[in-house]
Amino acid sequence: xxxxxxxxxxxxxxxxxxxxxxxxxxxxxxxxxxxxxxxxxxxxxxxxxxxxxxxxxxxxxxxxxxxxxxxxxxxxxxxxxxxxxxxxxxxxxxxxxxxxxxxxxxxxxxxxxxxxxxxxxxxxxxxxxxxxxxxxxxxxxxxxxxxxxxxxxxxxxxxxxxxxxxxxxxxxxxxxxxxxxxxxxxxxxxxxxxxxxxxxxxxxxxxxxxxxxxxxxxxxxxxxxxxxxxxxxxxxxxxxxxxxxxxxxxxxxxxxxxxxxxxxxxxxxxxxxxxxxxxxxxxxxxxxxxxxxxxxxxxxxxxxxxxxxxxxxxxxxxxxxxxxxxxxxxxxxxxxxxxxxxx
Amino acid sequence: xxxxxxxxxxxxxxxxxxxxxxxxxxxxxxxxxxxxxxxxxxxxxxxxxxxxxxxxxxxxxxxxxxxxxxxxxxxxxxxxxxxxxxxxxxxxxxxxxxxxxxxxxxxxxxxxxxxxxxxxxxxxxxxxxxxxxxxxxxxxxxxxxxxxxxxxxxxxxxxxxxxxxxxxxxxxxxxxxxxxxxxxxxxxxxxxxxxxxxxxxxxxxxxxxxxxxxxxxxxxxxxxxxxxxxxxxxxxxxxxxxxxxxxxxxxxxxxxxxxxxxxxxxxxxxxxxxxxxxxxxxxxxxxxxxxxxxxxxxxxxxxxxxxxxxxxxxxxxxxxxxxxxxxxxxxxxxxxxxxxxxxxxxxxxxxxxxxxxxxxxxxxxxxxxxxxxxxxxxxxxxxxxxxxxxxxxxxxxxxxxxxxxxxxxxxxxxxxxxxxxxxxxxxxxxxxxxxxxxxxxxxxxxxxxxxxxxxxxxxxxxxxxxxxxxxxxxxxxxxxxxxxxxxxxxxxxxxxxxxxxxxxxxxxxxxxxxxx
Numbered sequence: 001x002x003x004x005x006x007x008x009x010x011x012x013x014x015x016x017x018x019x020x021x022x023x024x025x026x027x028x029x030x031x032x033x034x035x036x037x038x039x040x041x042x043x044x045x046x047x048x049x050x051x052x053x054x055x056x057x058x059x060x061x062x063x064x065x066x067x068x069x070x071x072x073x074x075x076x077x078x079x080x081x082x083x084x085x086x087x088x089x090x091x092x093x094x095x096x097x098x099x100x101x102x103x104x105x106x107x108x109x110x111x112x113x114x115x116x117x118x119x120x121x122x123x124x125x126x127x128x129x130x131x132x133x134x135x136x137x138x139x140x141x142x143x144x145x146x147x148x149x150x151x152x153x154x155x156x157x158x159x160x161x162x163x164x165x166x167x168x169x170x171x172x173x174x175x176x177x178x179x180x181x182x183x184x185x186x187x188x189x190x191x192x193x194x195x196x197x198x199x200x201x202x203x204x205x206x207x208x209x210x211x212x213x214x215x216x217x218x219x220x221x222x223x224x225x226x227x228x229x230x231x232x233x234x235x236x237x238x239x240x241x242x243x244x245x246x247x248x249x250x251x252x253x254x255x256x257x258x259x260x261x262x263x264x265x266x267x268x269x270x271x272x273x274x275x276x277x278x279x280x281x282x283x284x285x286x287x288x289x290x291x292x293x294x295x296x297x298x299x300x301x302x303x304x305x306x307x308x309x310x311x312x313x314x315x316x317x318x319x320x321x322x323x324x325x326x327x328x329x330x331x332x333x334x335x336x337x338x339x340x341x342x343x
Numbered sequence: 344x345x346x347x348x349x350x351x352x353x354x355x356x357x358x359x360x361x362x363x364x365x366x367x368x369x370x371x372x373x374x375x376x377x378x379x380x381x382x383x384x385x386x387x388x389x390x391x392x393x394x395x396x397x398x399x400x401x402x403x404x405x406x407x408x409x410x411x412x413x414x415x416x417x418x419x420x421x422x423x424x425x426x427x428x429x430x431x432x433x434x435x436x437x438x439x440x441x442x443x444x445x446x447x448x449x450x451x452x453x454x455x456x457x458x459x460x461x462x463x464x465x466x467x468x469x470x471x472x473x474x475x476x477x478x479x480x481x482x483x484x485x486x487x488x489x490x491x492x493x494x495x496x497x498x499x500x501x502x503x504x505x506x507x508x509x510x511x512x513x514x515x516x517x518x519x520x521x522x523x524x525x526x527x528x529x530x531x532x533x534x535x536x537x538x539x540x541x542x543x544x545x546x547x548x549x550x551x552x553x554x555x556x557x558x559x560x561x562x563x564x565x566x567x568x569x570x571x572x573x574x575x576x577x578x579x580x581x582x583x584x585x586x587x588x589x590x591x592x593x594x595x596x597x598x599x600x601x602x603x604x605x606x607x608x609x610x611x612x613x614x615x616x617x618x619x620x621x622x623x624x625x626x627x628x629x630x631x632x633x634x635x636x637x638x639x640x641x642x643x644x645x646x647x648x649x650x651x652x653x654x655x656x657x658x659x660x661x662x663x664x665x666x667x668x669x670x671x672x673x674x675x676x677x678x679x680x681x682x683x684x685x686x687x688x689x690x691x692x693x694x695x696x697x698x699x700x701x702x703x704x705x706x707x708x709x710x711x712x713x714x715x716x717x718x719x720x721x722x723x724x725x726x727x728x729x730x731x732x733x734x735x736x737x738x739x740x741x742x743x744x745x746x747x748x749x750x751x752x753x754x755x756x757x758x759x760x761x762x763x764x765x766x767x768x769x770x771x772x773x774x775x776x777x778x779x780x781x782x783x784x785x786x787x788x789x790x791x792x793x794x795x796x797x798x799x800x801x802x803x804x805x806x807x808x809x810x811x812x813x814x815x816x817x818x819x820x821x822x823x824x825x826x827x828x829x830x831x832x833x834x835x836x837x838x839x840x841x842x843x844x845x846x847x848x849x850x851x852x853x854x855x856x857x858x859x
Contacts, residue, residue, distance in 0.1 A: 186832070215711060215717065215721060215722070218721075218795055221697075222697050228693050229696060231653050232686065232688055232695065234652075234677035234709060251792045
């Protein structure tokens, strides 16, 4: 009972402390925190465009958050969602570019999404394989793979695929694009939000089901909680690690659905804007639980876009401080509470 | 012997953790120059009480007197200052330092920037160890020492700090019979020079052999203190459990069935080149319990890993481990389980359960592949709940809470009964490999577990029992193999074991000769 309360309390307390610290910093820069937050609220929730922007940003974060959360179950810390998202986005854009424009969306969309998941999964599997086969720490390998993904996509983009004198690939065919939220609901928000947001909710639900209700999820949890015991119980822990990494990478890759298929319709430099890294914060705040993760993604999506809208009052870096502080608080509180439990 | 003031006097000590009363108005007097045994089941409050005396825990109420003066410790450092020292069950030593360095660690006889003269220190420690009959090379690196020697270092550490009250927590759990004997004679000589020893244990034979006074704890309270000379094994056991206990499970004879497991000259060397098994051979038939007696670290873990498919494949193996025409060491854990082999590993929490999972999920652990439990992509929750209820009542497992509490909330005995239930109920069970089945389990549960093992044998299951408790091996086994240095050095046949069971401690000594 008390332990369950604690689990909820830790993220909430962390968030409050981080927001309080953020307010203090805002005050220190000379602006009024109340004014800043009010302006943020108005510019995000006050207009359809604002809501759409928050939704759009949150959607990518759901995917990258899940990409961190799933490997977390087998005690792997996937810092590579950024690289996996890049690989997925690039693959999706190339796939969409290669497919004929007149292709039916029933074929085109799944094909592009499949390319994205496959690329993301493969990128993550590289780290998983290094871990299982050679014991390479996945934190280091995924960070390095992020750099490599950035360099490879950057190189291929400028030297091979970019439309001359731009930094993006040619737009993909109509048949592989996801409809925007305006077209779906008959709105005129003119925001980048698209069908992917629904997909994100469905995927989070499916992931929750997989982890909590299936035999595979059972073995995944067991392998994470007690690897030694799992080997005795005939659970192949190496295979579970590879599986969780591949799944995580695939989920990160699916983020391409939002960025490429739903919004840009091409791959461009700086497309991911650090969403992969923010996914770590999203997953940590949600305690790696897929359903809580939806809320945590919304919150970070709001901070991300809201920070932009008050850029004239306070530098948007300030909200990066709030994010980082939240994570620091969560990690410290967990450490403190586990100390007092064992002591 | 007991004139003047007592070495330590605890009065009406109470300590609770949440709603749980770990110590409930416990009063205890440790006489000077005596060995005071503190016995009780797991969770009876022995450790809490000793941690209070050692300053690790603060009592909620009650008072402590040491050497006639009232004290209140905030930390072990103060307790050490008052002459109280403790040897924990898990040693607190630094493997990369020498014996002498370990002994002085924390009370170095030098200023912060004044160098320590290792030479004179080693001389001092050599003299100390000689004086107390605990030979150990002060210059040796700790990691090269045997467990028994490490324990001597721990005791020397206390003597170096001039402790007059020594608390030892389960000191014999890791020792061979001769090492135990040696420890006891050391303790006796320490008592003879006026120091007091508090011996925490659950082995009643040791209590009777070495202590002057024995205090029995039960559920946080002191069930009684009495001079050991007037105590009997049966009486102490009854005080611990609170009722009459069967000290020896009935073990009816049985005609062994067909040959099931045949290990032939199995040798195994670890990847770093240490030879752990050296041509070990044994045969096991259905309806038989083959007991492997031996001090830990003589190849038990490696044998177990070979039998359940988790051995390090980059080690070197030769020989044959055959079960009904299959070579077990060539198979993985899943395939071995499918042959009807089940293993209960020695370290339950690490290897046999997931402590964070609920009881039901733990009953599934390792049996999650059984089709009967499946439904759709997941498990048949209803069937699992029914099966859990059935096993809980059949094996008398008592979970603390309702519903499906996490396994870690269960006592050691209940956890072990749960693991036993899971493995004994495996469909098609032919061979059960049991390692230390009653470690960390209280007497009441030991009795039940032993009865279950005998029942399984009568059902025709072949059982390989690995235990460092000789009493247990003798009580349960049909035949006994004495494991020493990676091989069965001697085997006692059925007749001998049956006679030995009646004979008792003489037989234990005889086995002791073959495992050291």
